Amino acid sequence: MTIAAAGAEQESHAAEGVTGVTAVAGRSPAQIAFSRLRRDRVGTISAIVVVLVVVIAVCAPLITHLVGVTPNDTNTNLIGDGALPKFGPLHSGITGDHPLGIEPGTGRDTLARLLYGARISLMVALLGTVLTTILGVFFGILAGYGRGRLDAGLGYLMDLILSFPQLILLVALSPVVVQVFDDRLGIQGNSARISFLIIVFGVFGWPYLARIVRGQVLSLREREFVEAAVSMGAGTPRILTKEILPNLWVPILVYSSLLLPSYISAEAALSFLGVGVGEPTATWGKMLADSVTTRNVDPLYLFIPGTALFIVVLSFNLLGDSVRDALDPRAGRA
Structure with missing residues (x-):
């Protein structure tokens, strides 16, 4: 215990002895935000679902080993006429050995592919969010603090990137970029x-x-504590890292928490269109794409990955809203 902490404790005990009232301990902004988040039932339930999904995705090999299923092994002996499973309700192949059924045509276990598909979806969304956050914060701070020609140049670059039709470019560039990765970098396949x-x-x-970070930086650079740091001779790197960046964590955290579920949906949509991860690796979007041809005769194979994707994206979105409300009580839901 430090000298200051010991002195504060003695003063607290003295005040309690004189007045009979226990001194109220101060709380940091992080503690206050966590307290608000903990009182939010929607946020708490969403956080539990998100944690469970992450744990299940990480432990997918262990879970499939305990259940006795694998994601890529075919069970053609369980496939009957019309490429449909022989057993289970609605030709789904649900049995004791395959709790969620099997994939039409190939006989691959649906549970195993669902668990391994969560690993791919979460990995792509998480790494994409991290890369987006790093680039956005870096260029946003440069534009807001540099102003002048640097701000104008980065603004034109942002407008140029935002003007591209992203979906069309993704579909068009996918085979070209993948081939470049294969030839030049040695990164192959999925x-x-x-x-x-x-x-x-x-x-x-x-x-x-x-753009969000730039607006915040334009406001922060005119604040008194930044001007005081400049007047004391602090360099630009120190001002950016010690004075401005710590005051940007709230919008960065809120935006990142809402960005991650959108990338989960985007990865599923691209896999559905055939641009994402290919065979034999399982993804939820690929499972949805494969279920289209058998949706009328085997609706469970469409319902299972669709429901999982809906629950995960909804939980991440609700958790992001709760984090936003906890960090900014003025934006709280009614």
């Missing part, structure tokens, strides 16, 4: 596709965050 998705998410996503 590793190249995953790297492509992460890079594209970061390149096309950072201008939105950069």
